[in-house]
Amino acid sequence: MRNNRLHRAFTALPFVALPGGASAEFESIVEKVEDPAAGFDHLWFEVMVDITIIGVIFALLALYFLFRYRRRSPGEEGTQKPLSNLNIIGWALIPAFVFMADDFYMAAKGWQLYDTYRRVPENSLEVKLESAMWTWDYTYPNGVKTYNELRVPAGQPVVLRMTSRDTIHSHFIPDFRIKEDSMPGRVTYMWFYPQKPGEHIVSCAEYCGQLHSRMYGKVIVMPRGEFDSWYQAEAAKLDVKLTKLSDNRGAGQK
Numbered sequence: 001m002r003n004n005r006l007h008r009a010f011t012a013l014p015f016v017a018l019p020g021g022a023s024a025e026f027e028s029i030v031e032k033v034e035d036p037a038a039g040f041d042h043l044w045f046e047v048m049v050d051i052t053i054i055g056v057i058f059a060l061l062a063l064y065f066l067f068r069y070r071r072r073s074p075g076e077e078g079t080q081k082p083l084s085n086l087n088i089i090g091w092a093l094i095p096a097f098v099f100m101a102d103d104f105y106m107a108a109k110g111w112q113l114y115d116t117y118r119r120v121p122e123n124s125l126e127v128k129l130e131s132a133m134w135t136w137d138y139t140y141p142n143g144v145k146t147y148n149e150l151r152v153p154a155g156q157p158v159v160l161r162m163t164s165r166d167t168i169h170s171h172f173i174p175d176f177r178i179k180e181d182s183m184p185g186r187v188t189y190m191w192f193y194p195q196k197p198g199e200h201i202v203s204c205a206e207y208c209g210q211l212h213s214r215m216y217g218k219v220i221v222m223p224r225g226e227f228d229s230w231y232q233a234e235a236a237k238l239d240v241k242l243t244k245l246s247d248n249r250g251a252g253q254k
């Protein structure tokens with residue numbers, strides 16, 4: 001716990017030292033967030049490098065053996081003595097383990113990364129998501145609702161607590177490298193770390209009926225200040241609606 005606080009204090013230092021200073025609000029939410037998206041990209045790249053190297057090694061060896069031990073005249077027979085059992089086992093197992101070691105290492109890295117992805121950063125903006133045929137309905141902590149459009153501030157992790165009104169859907173944001181099912185009767189979650197303003201596609205990745213392919217929306221990442229004013233303006237509209245509603249009810253009762 002103490003360590004954690006120390007760590008946060010240190011990671012916040014560069015922001016405190018910024019000339020002009022970032023806003024106090026921003027400083028308070030900045031802590032080192034390990035972005036799983038970058039990790040997934042990195043791991044993907046490593047796997048690609050890995051299988052390329054292994055592929056090239058095996059291809060070259062195969063070519064060499066093809067050439068070196070080719071038949072030089074029709075009817076020529078090989079002179080290789082049969083291998084002992086120990087030799088057979090050794091030649092099968094040792095190279096397999098040498099190459100598998102690398103696979104296990106990658107798999108372990110993948111699990112580790114998945115672990116990071118399952119730990120939601122403390123400073124996340126929590127948005128509820130209810131999916132349905134065929135819409136994504138988002139509800140913010142202040143009650144503001146949006147449909148098929150998730151607006152978020154740049155620089156703060158976002159966690160979606162998801163459920164579904166009807167069948168299984170899957171909220172997929174390719175740019176953030178995440179995909180997670182939403183289903184009735186269960187709350188699942190996903191989080192991502194939008195770092196710069198921009199737009200990103202959201203699509204449903206679980207076949208959910210006739211209009212499944214039309215079930216897409218977007219994540220709009222806004223600069224912090226712009227998001228804050230949008231968020232407050234939407235909340236104000238909500239207040240007006242609520243007052244009108246209670247006024248109407250009051251008038252009805254008279």
Ligand SMILES: [Cu+2]
Nearest residue numbers: 169204208215
């Ligand atoms: Cu769907």
